[in-house]
Structure formats: structure tokens, C-alpha cells
Amino acid sequence: MKGIIDLTIPQILLAYVFVFVVLFIVRARGIKREREILLSSVRMTLQLILTGYVLIYIFENPHPLITIAIILLMEGFAIGTVFQKFKGKLSRKLKRVIALSMSAGTLCCLFYFLLAVVQISPWYDPQYFVPIAGMIVGNSMTGVSLGIKSLTEGMTMQKNLVEEALVLGATPKTATRDIINNTFDGAIMPTINSMLGMGIVFLPGMMTGQILSGIAPTTAIAYQIAIMLGILGSVSLSVILMLVLGYRTFFNEQDQMVDS
């Protein structure tokens, strides 16, 4: 195994050529996106540099409280991102459900994954905890986002069907069964599709990273398989929790639909 080629700063600067290519394209075509492209490039660079230094510090000074603080920060950020995305469209109760189901779903899967599957020790080892938590929380956030979108759309667009079911004596649970099942299906499909294409259509980021850093492909693959299953579990658990708790927020205690 040969080690990784360390990228020097001039080499990284060469990669910025791609940004100039994109800038050239949008300018030539009069697409007004220069600002966003520059901003996102600069932000990405600064955020990653900062993260790099933070990670160096954390890896050198492992401490359970730091690990806990990081996972809380990640959860908070992920939940905040979902809230931001659906600004003004979520009831207070639904927000509470989102926060609860995302935290419970991801934390259960994360700890099972780290302690039972990878068996890290100590339990707060940041070298494993941080990147794996990032992947699990990030993917679950995407899943829950998709789920919320399709749940709220379903409840608005099929409001008359849900009402009709209630009129015909359905409980809110039965009346929303189809919406909930379709939503769950739609929310886990991206994960399932990416599993289908994995290794053939594309090489996943984590695996690529490990291989680049000189780790044997077999080890990298073993990790990738395990993390994919962990992600599938966490996405499913977070989304189903969100749905089974969330549908109720569209009804009041008299089993009537609340006006949004």
C-alpha cells in the first residue's frame, strides 16, 4: 500500500479552475448566479478549513463531553435545517414531533452502530463517532425532510379524502393510512436507490476517502456496507417515528381535522 499524496496549497488552488469554468459558463449565458457560486465556494473552503482544525483538536483531546456536545450540535443543526426549509408551514406540535423523532431515530441507530457493530472503545472515540454521526444524522435529515414534504402535501391535497374517510367512521389513523405509507415509501426510496447503484454506478464518498488514504479496499467496503445499512435503519426509524407521531398533529382531540 502506498500512502496518500498530500495536496499542497498550489495544488488545491489548481482545483479552483473548475469554479472559474462554471463562472465563465454562467456569465457567458447571462445566468445570474455568479454571486452564489462564489459565495458557496468560499464558504465551503472556510467551513472545511475550520472543521479540519476543530477535528484535529478533538482527535488529540478526546473527551466524552466534547463528543456529546458535537452530537447535540449536529442534531440541533439538522433539526434547524428542516425547520428552516419548511418555514411557516409547520405547526408547533409538528415541530416538536420532528425534533423528537429525528433525535430518537438517529441516536438509537448511531449508538447501536458504534457500540454493537463497530464496537469502538471508548464509546466517545471522536475519530469514529464524529464522521459516522455526521453520515447518519445527515441522511436521516434528508429522509425526514422528504417525509415532511410529502406528509404536509398529502394532508392538504387529499384533505377531502381524509375528511370523507372520517365521515364514514374512520379513525384518524385509518383515514391517513395511505398517505403515511406512501410518504414512508417515498422517503426511504432515495436510500434504497443509492444502495442499488452502489459500487457500480458510483463509489460512495466514505469508501473513496478510505481507499484514497491507503486503506485496503476490502476494509473500506466492509465499512461502507455496514454504514449503508445503518443509514437505511436510521432513515427508516426517524421517518416512521415522525409519521406515526406526526399524523396526529393534523387532528384535534375531537378527531376533527384542524384548519391549517
Added chain:
Amino acid sequence: MFEFRDVLYKDILDLPDLEIQAGIVTTLVGPSGSGKSTILRLLNKMTSPTSGKIFFEGKDLAEIPSVEHRRSVAMLTQSPAMFSGTVGDNLLAGFRFQQRPLPEETELQETLYNVHLNKSLASSAMELSGGEKQRLALGRVLLMDATVFLFDEPSSALDEDTERFVIERLTGQAKEKGKTIVLVTHSKAVAETYSDEIVEIAGGKVKGRK
């Protein structure tokens, strides 16, 4: 059967006292937007009054579990939604939602006859005409095991002959079995011919009774 006491609903209804008797056909008439549909929704607890109380068989509606109540007070809504699938699926919708044992096919056929719907159980519900959908929805409600039936303009999309046939069956059957019926209609003829009591609603208030 139903008793309204000082009921206000938003700024739409103001019903200090309204009584609906058991075992008869009560018809609500009145101009569009006067609040007739809203009254029916209150009766089967799809909504609740902003203030005041409604009593059902002497019991405060607020204390009766809503889903249970809707099963005994069945309602045909003004523009009923169709569920995807066949005519048969739609007739069985109530049974599925209430998790009741499914009826024999002959009972479904009989219901189709009663609502004057000449379609097979296997035909697609989405492909029915407006009036056919309305009759299918009516059949779906009639199959429910209820003591009170609320019909919101059951014949608005029907021609006169079909209307007479359907309403006659509907009120006749209900009377035989001692059911209570509350009917909303814009048809003077229907109101006068088939009701035991006519309640005139205007601007969310009771304007008169006959």
C-alpha cells in the same frame, strides 16, 4: 334526538335553541351560504361549536367519542369524494374504515338498485358521471349501520324522476326501520312531499318551522 343550546359557530351560525326529533324526516331549507351544511357537520361532530352545547339523546356531544358518534350518525356530504378503485370498493369503504365484516354481494347489488345506479360492482368509480358518483356516495352511506342519517343535498345532481325514486326509497326505508333523517335540499317539492318537519335557515339562524 338532537338539541342545540346557545350554539354559536364562528360568525356563521347562531342557534339558541333548535331541536331535531327522533324517528322523523327533518328538512333544512334556506339560501346558499346560510349554514345548512355547517349544521350537518355539527350534528355528526365533524366540527364542534365555538360556544354552546349540542345534546345527542340527552348526552353532551362534547363527551361522546367522535369516531363512535360518526358511526351512528352517518352523513352524505354535499360533494362526496370518491376513493380510487371500483364501485364495489367505494360501497365497502365504510365497512373497511370501521373494520366491520364485509356484507354479501347481494346486499351491495340491492343498494345499487335502491340508489338507481345501473353499474356493475367492478366498474371504475372514477369514470362515473357526477350524478352517478353522487348516487354511489349515497349508497355507501346507506350501507352504514347508523341510527341517524344526514343527507346534504342528496339529489342535487339528479333528474326529477331519479330524484323521486331515490328520495322515496331513502325516506321509506328509513321510516320502516325507525331511523332519524335530516335532509338538506333546495327542492321545494322534495321538502314538502317527504318531510315531517321543515326548518328554514337564513343567515345562520332559524327563520321558521313547519
